[in-house]
Amino acid sequence: MKILVIGAGAWGTALAMNAASRHTVQLWARDGAQAAQMQAAGENTRYLPGIPFPAGLQVASGDVQPLVAGADLIVLGTPMAALRSGLAMLHGSLQGRQVPVAWLSKGFEAVPEGAPAGSHGLLGNEVCAQVAAQLHAGVLSGPSFAQEVARHQPTALVAASEHADVRDALVTAFHGNNLRVYANDDITGVEVGGAVKNVLAIATGLCDGLNLGLNARAALVTRGLAEMTRLGVALGAQHDTFMGLSGLGDLVLTATGDLSRNRKIGLLLAQGKSLHDAVQSLGHVAEGVYSARTVLQRAQKLGVEMPITETTVALLDGSMPVRDVVQALMGREPRAE
């Protein structure tokens, strides 16, 4: 199989490295200098330093069209902010040819600055329906830190699409000795899980950074899962999806695993860092920062209560100081579980 991965950040690179022993894999970086540097060093020095590329992984840059034309599977490994342009580009270049496409981004599109009141951002599959409706597309998601996948540590992923050929292509491409890829046709559920867990991981990082304790962390994860599930079901997802890899699985990993960039944002905010400084210090994308407001807007439109998300948004917006967060969450009226 010929796989083209567009975007050479941590996650696109890790998956490309993992698949390269079984398939022909091209990893495309938009920055030509970064591509040349990766080729020369035999590793992605910027995003996955110290983990050597396997033999056979091809790094590319420049005109992506010939690579698109020759691929059996195209993976968009960019952050959510670049998904719309990536799908539109593929829509134009494939010209109706049916090649399975998948994105790795986890989030809702951010609401653009100055957007009219009431507008909200979209999930990947909603963006795809707007700009590339006839593509057979889906998402690869689930609990997976790039560093561990690049080192071939055991990991389980979920390939979600309404198109069986996309699910099958993702399983063929990535299922192997150290990676299990499960298929799921509930793409909305899988995407809501991947987006909301990032926001909840910021909240859990804050909780741990403030030393609120293990009980508090367990409460946040559990009540976070409840609010993620409420939103997903209201958006048309299946309840059971949230008990799976992209719901409970990715929430546990991201909220409690110190490799998480979103969790790091919460830990840094707890230390008194500004959001700007916290984001700058990461050097990677933390999607929860950009999705949080959209998650809340979508929830409010649907009449779904998401108190942890609401508090996290207030914190990120600067309208609630760190010291008031505990009271905002613990001071709520009693209710049934």
Ligand SMILES: NC(=O)C1=CN([C@@H]2O[C@H](COP(=O)(O)OP(=O)(O)OC[C@H]3O[C@@H](n4cnc5c(N)ncnc54)[C@H](O)[C@@H]3O)[C@@H](O)[C@H]2O)C=CC1
């Ligand atoms: N790093 C991880 O462990 C995982 C990340 N993800 C998700 O995958 C997505 C990408 O994350 P990372 O690779 O970690 O991000 P990263 O911050 O490591 O790298 C982002 C990469 O995307 C590239 N990029 C941005 N806009 C682009 C465009 N228009 N065209 C081509 N390349 C572009 C950047 O140059 C950079 O190489 C995010 O949505 C993230 O939530 C999902 C699972 C695991």
Ligand SMILES: O=C(CO)COP(=O)(O)O
């Ligand atoms: O999605 C991830 C793990 O599944 C990566 O999480 P972070 O983006 O918080 O690092």
